[in-house]
Amino acid sequence: MSLLEVNDLKIKYRTSEEDVHAVNDVSFSIGEQDNYGLVGESGCGKSTIAKTILGMLDDNGEIAAGSVKFKHRELADLSESEWQDIRWEEISYIPQSAMDSLDPVMTVGAQIRQAIHKHRDTTKAEADERVAEVFEIVGLDPARTSDYPHEFSGGMRQRVTIAMALVLDPDLIIADEPTTGLDVIVQDKIIDKLLEIQDEVDSSMLLITHDVGVVAETCDEVSVLYGGKVMEQGATYDVFMHPTNPYTMGLQNAFPVVDEFDEQAISIPGSLPELTEEPTGCVFRNRCPFATEECEDGHPPLTANGGQLSACYHTDKADEMREAAAEPETWGLEGGDDRETSHEPGDVILETDGLEKWFKQTQSFIDDMRGAEPDYVKAVNGVDLTVRQGEILGVAGESGCGKSTLGEVIAALQPRTGGDIYIDGTSVDDLLAESTKKFRSQVQFIFQDPFDSLNPRQRVKAAVAEPLKIQGYDQETINRRVRETVSDVGLNPPEKYLDQLPAQLSGGERQRVAIAQALVLQPKLLICDEPASMLDVSLKANILNILREMADKRDIGIVYISHDLASLTQIANRLAVMYLGRVVEIGDTRDVVQNPRHPYAASLLAASPQTDPSVNRQRVLLPGEPPNPVNLPGGCNFAPRCPKASEECRQAEPKRSAFEDGGHEAACYFPVEDVETELLAQYARNRGQAKVQSAKEESIEESVEGE
Amino acid sequence: MTFRRFLIKRTAIAAILTLVAVSVIFATLRMLPSDPFSGLVASGALTPSQVEELRALYGLDEPIWVQYLKYIQNLFTFQFGLSLTQQRPVSEIIGPALLNTMVLLLPALITTAIVSSLAGMYAGWNRGSWFEQFSIITTTFFRATPIFVTGIFLLIIFSYGLGWFPAFGMRSSMANPEGLAATYLSVDFLKHYILPFTATVLFYSGDFLMLARNSVVERKGSEFLKLHRAKGLSEMEQLGRAGRNSLLPLVTYFALRTGMLFQGVITLEVVFAWPGIGRALVQAILNQDYPTVQAAVFIMALAVIVMNLTADIAYARLDPTVEAGDV
Ligand SMILES: Nc1ncnc2c1ncn2[C@@H]1O[C@H](COP(=O)(O)OP(=O)(O)O)[C@@H](O)[C@H]1O
Numbered sequence A: 001m002s003l004l005e006v007n008d009l010k011i012k013y014r015t016s017e018e019d020v021h022a023v024n025d026v027s028f029s030i031g032e033q034d035n036y037g038l039v040g041e042s043g044c045g046k047s048t049i050a051k052t053i054l055g056m057l058d059d060n061g062e063i064a065a066g067s068v069k070f071k072h073r074e075l076a077d078l079s080e081s082e083w084q085d086i087r088w089e090e091i092s093y094i095p096q097s098a099m100d101s102l103d104p105v106m107t108v109g110a111q112i113r114q115a116i117h118k119h120r121d122t123t124k125a126e127a128d129e130r131v132a133e134v135f136e137i138v139g140l141d142p143a144r145t146s147d148y149p150h151e152f153s154g155g156m157r158q159r160v161t162i163a164m165a166l167v168l169d170p171d172l173i174i175a176d177e178p179t180t181g182l183d184v185i186v187q188d189k190i191i192d193k194l195l196e197i198q199d200e201v202d203s204s205m206l207l208i209t210h211d212v213g214v215v216a217e218t219c220d221e222v223s224v225l226y227g228g229k230v231m232e233q234g235a236t237y238d239v240f241m242h243p244t245n246p247y248t249m250g251l252q253n254a255f256p257v258v259d260e261f262d263e264q265a266i267s268i269p270g271s272l273p274e275l276t277e278e279p280t281g282c283v284f285r286n287r288c289p290f291a292t293e294e295c296e297d298g299h300p301p302l303t304a305n306g307g308q309l310s311a312c313y314h315t316d317k318a319d320e321m322r323e324a325a326a327e328p329e330t331w332g333l334e335g336g337d338d339r340e341t342s343h344e345p346g347d348v349i350l351e352t353d354g355l356e357k358w359f360k361q362t363q364s365f366i367d368d369m370r371g372a373e374p375d376y377v378k379a380v381n382g383v384d385l386t387v388r389q390g391e392i393l394g395v396a397g398e399s400g401c402g403k404s405t406l407g408e409v410i411a412a413l414q415p416r417t418g419g420d421i422y423i424d425g426t427s428v429d430d431l432l433a434e435s436t437k438k439f440r441s442q443v444q445f446i447f448q449d450p451f452d453s454l455n456p457r458q459r460v461k462a463a464v465a466e467p468l469k470i471q472g473y474d475q476e477t478i479n480r481r482v483r484e485t486v487s488d489v490g491l492n493p494p495e496k497y498l499d500q501l502p503a504q505l506s507g508g509e510r511q512r513v514a515i516a517q518a519l520v521l522q523p524k525l526l527i528c529d530e531p532a533s534m535l536d537v538s539l540k541a542n543i544l545n546i547l548r549e550m551a552d553k554r555d556i557g558i559v560y561i562s563h564d565l566a567s568l569t570q571i572a573n574r575l576a577v578m579y580l581g582r583v584v585e586i587g588d589t590r591d592v593v594q595n596p597r598h599p600y601a602a603s604l605l606a607a608s609p610q611t612d613p614s615v616n617r618q619r620v621l622l623p624g625e626p627p628n629p630v631n632l633p634g635g636c637n638f639a640p641r642c643p644k645a646s647e648e649c650r651q652a653e654p655k656r657s658a659f660e661d662g663g664h665e666a667a668c669y670f671p672v673e674d675v676e677t678e679l680l681a682q683y684a685r686n687r688g689q690a691k692v693q694s695a696k697e698e699s700i701e702e703s704v705e706g707e
Numbered sequence B: 001m002t003f004r005r006f007l008i009k010r011t012a013i014a015a016i017l018t019l020v021a022v023s024v025i026f027a028t029l030r031m032l033p034s035d036p037f038s039g040l041v042a043s044g045a046l047t048p049s050q051v052e053e054l055r056a057l058y059g060l061d062e063p064i065w066v067q068y069l070k071y072i073q074n075l076f077t078f079q080f081g082l083s084l085t086q087q088r089p090v091s092e093i094i095g096p097a098l099l100n101t102m103v104l105l106l107p108a109l110i111t112t113a114i115v116s117s118l119a120g121m122y123a124g125w126n127r128g129s130w131f132e133q134f135s136i137i138t139t140t141f142f143r144a145t146p147i148f149v150t151g152i153f154l155l156i157i158f159s160y161g162l163g164w165f166p167a168f169g170m171r172s173s174m175a176n177p178e179g180l181a182a183t184y185l186s187v188d189f190l191k192h193y194i195l196p197f198t199a200t201v202l203f204y205s206g207d208f209l210m211l212a213r214n215s216v217v218e219r220k221g222s223e224f225l226k227l228h229r230a231k232g233l234s235e236m237e238q239l240g241r242a243g244r245n246s247l248l249p250l251v252t253y254f255a256l257r258t259g260m261l262f263q264g265v266i267t268l269e270v271v272f273a274w275p276g277i278g279r280a281l282v283q284a285i286l287n288q289d290y291p292t293v294q295a296a297v298f299i300m301a302l303a304v305i306v307m308n309l310t311a312d313i314a315y316a317r318l319d320p321t322v323e324a325g326d327v
């Protein structure tokens, strides 16, 4: 029997201009104790479906047709008070942004208790007991229920919301992007937790995500959505093993995977369809490389093909399409095969030597007066790097490891505390002393957010011309260079874009304008901080390709900072992994990815999800989270979490060259040989022990109670 | 930083600020070209030697820094000395006047803070409703009108026009009550009280209403309210959480407002002839009565500073993140 049945659901949003047809004829059903996935890029209607199932559509949204049946009961016509009984009791919800989903002025325990009291007639003591129980289940310390949300890290807050979702044993849990925005290792632990819970409790789960890897690893069944339509539906294994729909193929191929090197990233050209009218042809047709005339005749119906359903007129040619879809040329990208061979990195363009950035912690007035030595957050702590012309150096690490600070210090956006930076052999201080303008023209920075980095009232032409104006070029040169650069970043033909305002551009286009702004001065060094992390996968690849091309063609050195290892391995020649302000491993990307030697780097790499459902990846259950880099103990920084740590590690800090093999260095006394046995199995075992331990304690408690 | 340390630090800062404030008053008054007695000499009422005696009596002949130290010491022990013109202790003038002002303003402020905030929250929750628009327009109108204008209109309508309420003072000239209870708990007092009270309530309602409305509007789309809703909370319970999350700016503003309580008080008290501290200050300035001016200004400055401190503390109490942060 199926728990939830969605049939031919149509949802419209009324807006002041035209209606938005966000969801069109979507059907799927979730059985009991099922893990069901909805996957697709932003705007495909995933969240709209989730909100409908919770009865929480925005005020301007309405169910235009179709039905949503939960345990055979029609949800579409419930009153608000009927909804209030169903919510949480039967359907609970794990929100996307755990960072701001918890009430900041209420203890986490109270927020969970509130859900209990709302639906059950229990005493506070009983509720407290249940809260402690669910805290235990999600791996949080039950002693912390009376803490406020801000006292928890992002990953822990997400655990709190998961605990909250479990507390009433609902039949269905809806998780909307539960791991988006979390670091990979934390993400891996949360996924592991979700799956474990799935085994233990008998709720079903509807998992909504844009992350093909996460769905492939967690869900039994999946629907791939695009433009409010189901494109492909079926068992996850079938759908991602043998996709029969061009969109699924594009999505999967665009999704970067850690151990695919140098393959030119695939991106789907074009942008999302306007949803202002019901589709008259296949919703994907304007971006689909296999579109034919037939595809104009209304959106194709879902038809059975092998084990799954696919909405495409050409499913009979699925095998050929699959093969073609693996080639970048199919998606309108130039072949990138000759890239690696044609290119040898040139001279050293950036060198840092023992670079340091310490932030002083605020201390009390009295301590100040006493002249006490303040504490420092050692955000960047002795970093040596080199970047050559035409080379991309990837800097990876979890949030808080100091990678963004490193980028800003190199770009002189922040003063450094110690060490030296040389651009093209000249110290940054000398360059700045000579002329800040000149320095700025040589070193450019691209920020994360394409929405904030552009002035909303400035047209593309003016935005890209601005740096040239500041440098005092003549109008003719400015015009020429602006057009060239805009075209170089793939905004073609330039005329179409020059007079547009940022609001008229899509996210990907905006980020390309930001890149054009940085490139127009023909810098020697470009520093990019997460330039693509806000973009959908199909567009992300595009940005990566542009940067790669710029490095090759213009001989620019690029420092590419990201937490997304998979993107890094696609684009970077060399990879540096940071932990607590230090580079713990560095080397050619291939060496580092295939043979990581530092236990942390190895764990980070192993935690990236795989889009191939046949790969059975062991999860990385690295204990704890990176500590605040204040007053770190002596010895190896990673020792408290490292399964290989020994006395020696705690005595003295390993040099970065503790392991050295050609250009490949790792700051570890006992370099990893085999990731599975030395680390992953070890983590799992340690955690198992911790569990057995607590289970034992419980049984002792029970026996005491029994007496 | 722990809450204790935070508190100590803030209190120390408040004390220093108060000191600075009263020093400024001292300096300003001493810099005036004349003192009240030289005026009396000029008019021939006193001989110069009598003036010398008087100056000695008030300590005005001592070196300026001795005067300053004594002045500070006296202020901080609440010994305000003798009035120069009324021959009685300043505290006897200031004390009852202060009480009268407080009796008028504090209840008015508390009433408007509570009522307008609740109305504002409701308006923010029901955005676009007629209630929202109506409440914003009316309260903004009263906020924009000077308090004495509202006062005069109230007087014209309800006192001269309809004759419902008396127009002048705090009690009728017949009444001669003894003791606090008889002064403040009589029907006569209530009649005198209603109009100035209403004027104050109306004047301050706009700030609280807008502040409450805006913070609720800001919270309304927030993720945590979505989660509360998903948990099955009713509309009113959700509004309650939105309100609780809006409390911080409101309480802070309330405390600051209370500190600045005396700002509009002068015109208000003059219009309604309310025998409060504002009127006392005006009279003292006219009479060049230093000690009374100093005391009145000191009390007003102290109110601002103490209430700022209260606002800080309330902030730390209400916002769990403040305690952890570097305040
Ligand atoms: N309140 C709203 N008013 C108008 N359009 C909306 C509203 N909410 C979402 N949409 C539109 O509906 C479509 C689907 O949105 P959504 O369900 O949030 O997608 P997803 O969660 O897959 O990113 C998008 O085109 C989005 O712009």
Ligand code: SF4
Pocket (backbone or CB within 6 Å): A245, A246, A247, A282, A283, A284, A285, A286, A288, A289, A290, A291, A292, A295, A300, A311, A312, A313, A314
């Ligand atoms: S129906 Fe046509 S446009 Fe749509 S996915 Fe299939 S081939 Fe592409």
Ligand code: SF4
Pocket (backbone or CB within 6 Å): A598, A599, A600, A636, A637, A638, A639, A640, A642, A643, A644, A645, A646, A649, A654, A667, A668, A669, A670, A671
């Ligand atoms: S040096 Fe020791 S503690 Fe540090 S990473 Fe290597 S094995 Fe682990």
Ligand SMILES: [Mg+2]
Pocket (backbone or CB within 6 Å): A046, A047
């Ligand atoms: Mg969404």
